[in-house]
Amino acid sequence: MRLQSIALSLLLIIGTAITPAAAADRIVDAAVGDWNKDGLNDLAVLFVRSDDGTEESDTGEIGIGIYLRNGERDLLVPAAIVPDKVWGSAPVGDDGIYGQEPSIKATESGSITVATRNDAIGRDRWQQVLTIAYRDGAFVVAGFTYDYYDTLDPDRNGSCDINLLAGKGMVDGKPEKMEAKRVTLEDWDDETGLKACGLDLQ
Known part of the structure; x- marks a missing residue:
């Protein structure tokens, strides 16, 4: 403290x-x-x-x-x-x-995680985690985790946990490969992660 x-x-x-x-x-x-x-x-x-x-x-x-x-x-x-x-x-x-408060934490490996969520309002509930790492003099988004579900439609749900730098991860519990990306924190937007997961939640 x-x-x-x-x-x-x-x-x-x-x-x-x-x-x-x-x-x-x-x-x-x-x-x-x-x-x-x-x-x-x-x-x-x-x-x-x-x-x-x-x-x-x-x-x-x-x-x-x-x-x-x-x-x-x-x-x-x-x-x-x-x-x-x-x-x-x-x-x-x-x-x-x-149920919508963000949080930031340090990992044992020296990365930073930023968690956001909506566990409170509407039918669309979700949790998201960005993993931020220091690479070659810049802070980049190295990992993206996203879980979602619909309170009115039990069939509408999914999960994604990917390593953007390595171009691989898990989507709905299955191993997936995707294009590796190096995106700085300044250039990051959540749509980049959702697209990498193959999600279109608009």
Whole structure:
């Protein structure tokens, strides 16, 4: 907890020095890990941003911010700041919709997972996980997991868990091969993952 508190304090300091478009109005979730394998603790956050500086409490777009530690000065430096990247609800206090909260975690291998979901509203329920990895000086989406079902149609459901860099994975419980892709976090959109899974949920 102390490590995360220090990291978040540093984030607030450097947040004033980066561009307004990248500034986080409110941090939703955070994870600490060694993203670039240099033996130092780095930081990744989910944040809410609004043009007028007020907190957004309803369902909307959530930004992803990734920071690497500068070993010489022991400071966190922005490496990838991507506003409005994933969908989710970021409640303020008791506000917001439960069952739609996003989360971010560090894996044992030093990757980052960002989970989003809709377990609350409508007939279309789904869970999605992006696995973000540091490769050749950039953060890329290495993995995509998606599970869905229809509360009114039990036959309408599916699952997909793919390694985008390797071009292989499991679709509806069966091994599948697909075109390998290297997509940076900045260029990523969920449609890329859904197409790789062979899904068209529009």
